[in-house]
Amino acid sequence: MTTLPGQLNPTPRLLLGPGPSDAHPRVLSVMSTPLLGHLDPQFLEIMTETQTMLREVYQTKNQLTFPVSATGMAGMETCFVNLIEPGDPVVVCSIGYFGTRMIDVAGRTGAKLTVKEKPWGQVFDLNELRDILKETRPKVLGLVHAETSTGALQDISQVGKLCHEFGTLLITDCVTTLGCTPVKLDEWEVDAAFSCSQKGLSCPPGMSPISFSPRAVDALKSRKTKVQSWYLDLTSIQSYWSGDRAYHHTAPITMVYALREGLRLVLEEGLEARYARHLRNHAALRAGLEALGLEYIAAESCRLPQVNAVKIPAGVDDVAGRKHLLNEFGIEIGGGLGDFKGKAWRIGIMGYNSRSICVLSVLAALEHVLRGAGVKVTPGSGVAAAELAYSA
């Protein structure tokens, strides 16, 4: 190697895409804390504290609740590989890109997989789900709570109960909801949930908090085959996180520090206050985006507050627009995935970044970008509409 790369010194960004969102400064700060060993009594205590807070945020008493040592997608895989054995009937009801991922993940477990899909931007209603369960009688139903590719929120509040009428376990993707909008695992009778660290919890990406209900744990215990993944095998990891603290793999100490701080921030604020904050900032952002002439993809009845997916106006180039935002204003928003590639922008105001200054900044910058691309926009209209919404 001729010359080494220089000191890390990135130009600061404001991360308003579908994730990662900016980590809270207090989270960044704890990440410089020197390491502890993964079996140090002090670290075991930190693990317990983290789990206790995580249960609170997931609104569950589930004993088997802890962060998987990898990013959100590993959490998805953890849920499927632990609950499914080859030949098990599984249904994935997909409403977008991350539903498609569930199909791919579930398909690798040897499951007898049935796929049900809705046009992107829509969600399933309870009657449709009932019919699907009746028809397929699956061991597991997989459903994405917040489909960040479309900005749609799938109501899952009644789905767990429904599943249990059919002896089905419900796996839900809470990657984009946890810490932003209500996730009530016990009340909703969700059997296995996974999330991430870099959205509603305001940490860097790198951990996937999961939670398994007693029903799911029973299914895990009655497996006849080994879990196909060693790294994600809850039958052994749980003895590190839930049992006798026996060594499984070396936990990512610093990421656990971060998650602990992120969870402290959530609970200091309080769940209800946090949800209300996300709704308030969403209302302002939405007013501003609509004033700029941007149209939402998901219907109002199932719209996510934390990820705002809008159609890119005719004549505006996706990549050029986002580059403009990034290079001139340091603001990152997301492009479209899959069917929506080149057609959608996704604006995330999650966790720490669900703040009025983020809303106003992105509206002001977007207005500039749209005008630059030849769209007619009344100067200041986005910000003005947001201001009005805030004062309403």
Place this chain on the structure above:
Amino acid sequence: MTTLPGQLNPTPRLLLGPGPSDAHPRVLSVMSTPLLGHLDPQFLEIMTETQTMLREVYQTKNQLTFPVSATGMAGMETCFVNLIEPGDPVVVCSIGYFGTRMIDVAGRTGAKLTVKEKPWGQVFDLNELRDILKETRPKVLGLVHAETSTGALQDISQVGKLCHEFGTLLITDCVTTLGCTPVKLDEWEVDAAFSCSQKGLSCPPGMSPISFSPRAVDALKSRKTKVQSWYLDLTSIQSYWSGDRAYHHTAPITMVYALREGLRLVLEEGLEARYARHLRNHAALRAGLEALGLEYIAAESCRLPQVNAVKIPAGVDDVAGRKHLLNEFGIEIGGGLGDFKGKAWRIGIMGYNSRSICVLSVLAALEHVLRGAGVKVTPGSGVAAAELAYSA
């Protein structure tokens, strides 16, 4: 929740077990850097820099070289699940606890698995390996380079060539060697290697640097079945790390920052200087440990410099001794695993912690602990022997 846990404020430790070792202060410092998006051009550049440095440290030109977004054990699983399809003949030659893990991981891939084992503390010689390959003609041979459970270094410098005589791919566990002792993937013709971030690279745990040779990439490309793990599927991850930077999963940004800084530190020092430093500190530690009457498990011919596994003297309680070290001196060392549970102590001087002050501290503290447990030790003898070794 009645009261929230307080601010993170752990009592400092000196981590001299088999890992994690202390992260370098410069690594801890970069971890407070605000996030970038995982597709930000700045982050893509950071990824490229990290990969370039990683190739240098692995001494390889392998294109497919990058850190898996999880801890070292996920790297092991990545190597096996990507190279093995159901029915493939695989041999694991085990010399200790992590060999046993390879057996478990390989066994979950549907491989036709043959296990060869040596008594813990010993290693395989080339003739033995040749006989095994002749007998079994496997697609893959799995071998641990440094068996941290016994402190034994398995010479792998000629094993790749040997494997290739039989059309076999060599997977090696370099978790404890990378950044401490030579790892020369190209010269040694290793086909797939994995490591960790928390030992020789002086980062927190959370990433597993892997590297696949062109031969291994060919095997990957000619798979007939999907890789059983979605999260670890190199056929898709490589398009994020090696190809068109297409989104696979959200990279653990902060851990990549850390790894980049850890690799910069390795290359600033220089590989040869770094290996020499590890040998020098090992020689001193060894002189000290032997002066204290502690006996190594592994024969001198195959002894690891960075993890020193010694027998616990008769009459000394494992757990009580380590507790004493931890609580009185803030020093963590490791206990024994598997066969050596309660019988061995493992002292790691790796990466940033391969320093004379660490060597002298642990010797002084161990002397105190041994004397406290009733072992007859001449006061100062461990430190004196180490000092003598340093001045030799």
